[in-house]
Amino acid sequence: MAGRSGRRPGTSDTKDAILHAARRTFGDRGYDAASIRAIASAASVDPALVHHYFGSKQQLFLAAVNAPIDPGEILSRVIDGDRADLGHRLVRTFVAVWDGPAGIAAAAMLRSAIGNEWAGKLFREFIVTQLLRRVRSELGLDTADAPLRMSLVAGQMAGLAMVRYVLLIEPLASAPAEVIVASIGPTVQRYLIGDLAPDA
Amino acid sequence: MAGRSGRRPGTSDTKDAILHAARRTFGDRGYDAASIRAIASAASVDPALVHHYFGSKQQLFLAAVNAPIDPGEILSRVIDGDRADLGHRLVRTFVAVWDGPAGIAAAAMLRSAIGNEWAGKLFREFIVTQLLRRVRSELGLDTADAPLRMSLVAGQMAGLAMVRYVLLIEPLASAPAEVIVASIGPTVQRYLIGDLAPDA
Numbered sequence: 001m002a003g004r005s006g007r008r009p010g011t012s013d014t015k016d017a018i019l020h021a022a023r024r025t026f027g028d029r030g031y032d033a034a035s036i037r038a039i040a041s042a043a044s045v046d047p048a049l050v051h052h053y054f055g056s057k058q059q060l061f062l063a064a065v066n067a068p069i070d071p072g073e074i075l076s077r078v079i080d081g082d083r084a085d086l087g088h089r090l091v092r093t094f095v096a097v098w099d100g101p102a103g104i105a106a107a108a109m110l111r112s113a114i115g116n117e118w119a120g121k122l123f124r125e126f127i128v129t130q131l132l133r134r135v136r137s138e139l140g141l142d143t144a145d146a147p148l149r150m151s152l153v154a155g156q157m158a159g160l161a162m163v164r165y166v167l168l169i170e171p172l173a174s175a176p177a178e179v180i181v182a183s184i185g186p187t188v189q190r191y192l193i194g195d196l197a198p199d200a
Numbered sequence: 201m202a203g204r205s206g207r208r209p210g211t212s213d214t215k216d217a218i219l220h221a222a223r224r225t226f227g228d229r230g231y232d233a234a235s236i237r238a239i240a241s242a243a244s245v246d247p248a249l250v251h252h253y254f255g256s257k258q259q260l261f262l263a264a265v266n267a268p269i270d271p272g273e274i275l276s277r278v279i280d281g282d283r284a285d286l287g288h289r290l291v292r293t294f295v296a297v298w299d300g301p302a303g304i305a306a307a308a309m310l311r312s313a314i315g316n317e318w319a320g321k322l323f324r325e326f327i328v329t330q331l332l333r334r335v336r337s338e339l340g341l342d343t344a345d346a347p348l349r350m351s352l353v354a355g356q357m358a359g360l361a362m363v364r365y366v367l368l369i370e371p372l373a374s375a376p377a378e379v380i381v382a383s384i385g386p387t388v389q390r391y392l393i394g395d396l397a398p399d400a
Binding site for chain 1 (some may be wrong): 254283288309311312313314316320323324327328334347348351352354355356357358359361362363364366367368369370371372373375379382383384385387390391396398399
C-alpha cells in the first residue's frame, strides 16, 4: 500500500491493508504470537488505528479470516445446559449454523482452507483458538487428555461438514438434523467427556 | 496391466485421451451410469481399446481418479476377522494407509476434491462406489439404515484425514496410531453395526 503519492489513502484502503497484514501475520506466527503491534507495523499504521477499526485482537482475527459466525455467541448455546446432552447440543448447533445462511460462507472457508496451505493455517488457528480452546475452557476440561479430546471433536465435526456440505454424500447430505444429532451426538459426547477408550 | 506388445508412438496420447474422457464422463454421469462405450465414444476410440489399456470399468475408474490405493486389497484387511473388532480394524487400516507412502497421494486427492467441484464429484463417486458399497456388500448390510451408516463412517474417516493429514491439528496430527484406533474405533464400530441412536 506504500507510495500512492497524490492520493490520500482512504479508510477502506487502510482497513484492507490491516486485514492483509493480519492474515499474513496470523498465518505465519499463529494466533497467540501475532500481536496487534506486529500487525500494525506490517501494515505501516499505528496500533491505535487497528484497535479503532477492529477492536480486540480476537475481533481482528475473526474479520481477517472472514469468520461466518461469532464463535462466542454460538458456543454459549452449546455450553449452557445439562452436561449429559452436551454432544447432542454441539451437533445440533453445528448443523443449524451450517444449514443456515452462514453455511455457504463456512463451506467456502473449508474449501479454501484445504486447497491452500496458507489459508489452511489460518483455518487451523480459527478452529484451535476460537472454537476448541473456548469449549475446553468453558467446560473446565483440564485433564491431560483434553487436547486429544478437542482434536477428536474437531475431526468428527470437520468430517460431518465435508460429507454433508462439500462432498454431498447421501443420505447424510440431506438427512433431517435430528437424525444427525441422534447418531453423531453420542460420538461427540464421548469425545468430550466420556470414556475415550472403552474397549481398552 | 494390459500387455504392451506392439507399442507405438501415440499410445500415451491415446491413453491420456481415454483417461480425460473417463474423468469427464464419470464426473458428469456418476460411476454407475458411465459406460465404457460412452467413454470410448468421448475419446473417439473403439471400446475394445479401452478394455485393452485399462481392463474393467472399475480399473479404468481407479486409473482415472489416480487412486492411491487398491480398495479391494485394503478392504479385505478390514472385513476379514472378528465382527467385534471391525471398527478398530477399519481405523487401524485407514491410518496405516495414510501414514504410509500412499498418504501423500491420498491427501492430494482430498485437497483437490474439496477445492474443485468437479474433482469433488469424482472423489464422491470413489468413496461411494469403491469403498462404501464394497464395505456394505461384504458385510452383508442390507437394512434400511445401511446407507446412513455408510455415510456416517465416511464422515468420521474424512474428518480424521482432514485433522491428522491436512489441517494438522494437534495432538491428533501426531498421535500414535493405537491412540486413534482406541478412540475412533468404537465410533466406527457403532456407525457400522452398533446402535445408531443409543439415547433415543
